[in-house]
Amino acid sequence: MxxxxxxxxxxxxxxxxxxxxxxxxxxxxxxxxxxxxxxxxxxxxxxxxxxxxxxxxxxxxxxxxxxPWSRTGVELVIAVVVLVLYAMLLQPLGFIISTTLAVGTLCWRMGARPVKAFITGGVAGVVVFLLFNFALDLALPLGLLDFMEAN
Missing domain, CATH: 1.10.287 (Helix Hairpins)
Known part of the structure; x- marks a missing residue:
């Protein structure tokens, strides 16, 4: 089976x-x-x-x-929900904020302390954003930052 x-x-x-x-x-x-x-x-x-x-x-x-129907199964469901929310929030919130929230939440669920987890998420979001925008010349959505620049 x-x-x-x-x-x-x-x-x-x-x-x-x-x-x-x-x-x-x-x-x-x-x-x-x-x-x-x-x-x-x-x-x-x-x-x-x-x-x-x-x-x-x-x-x-x-x-x-x-x-895995135990705690591991629950953690897998949480990870899928986080990734679906990440995809949904990427455009409105922008890459950096969405990535910070997603990576931070996943790191926290894997056992990191919340502050360190979200610092890791923030650093990952900024580094990948800079890499894609400047090294690869591929634009990622700014979301809220785009909205603030327009006003």
Whole structure:
């Protein structure tokens, strides 16, 4: 029965990878459109990795795997909720604030002290934002910061 769990999860993740990859192809072309690396490159790469990993789960499931219905299962549900909220809040709050909240919450749930967890989230958000905006020249949403600049 436990191998069936892996296979079901693997198939669901393949569906997610396909939907995510399709969504990445729907992103608007950057101005000029001749860049080799566009806004869809990283999401497409993630979709391929997710699809291949999920396919492996379907073909070679773990025979000793059991669903974690204990505290671990609750923590997994919390992590999924945090990531869904992160995706929903990314545009309105912006990358830095959303990433600070998501990474901080996940670090805290993994046992870090709250202040250190959210400092880690803030540093991660700022570093990745700067890396994408200046090193990779890929704009990330500013959210509230965009709104404040407009006024």
């Amino acid at each position: 436990t191998t069936l769990n892996d296979r079901i999860f693997g198939v669901l993740m393949i569906v997610l990878a396909i939907a995510y990859g399709w969504g990445a192809t729907q992103l608007p072309e950057p101005f000029g459109g001749s860049e080799a690396v566009g806004p869809e490159t990283f999401p497409l790469l993630l979709a391929v990795v997710l699809g291949l990993s999920s396919l492996y789960m379907v073909v070679r499931p773990d025979p000793d795997n059991a669903w």
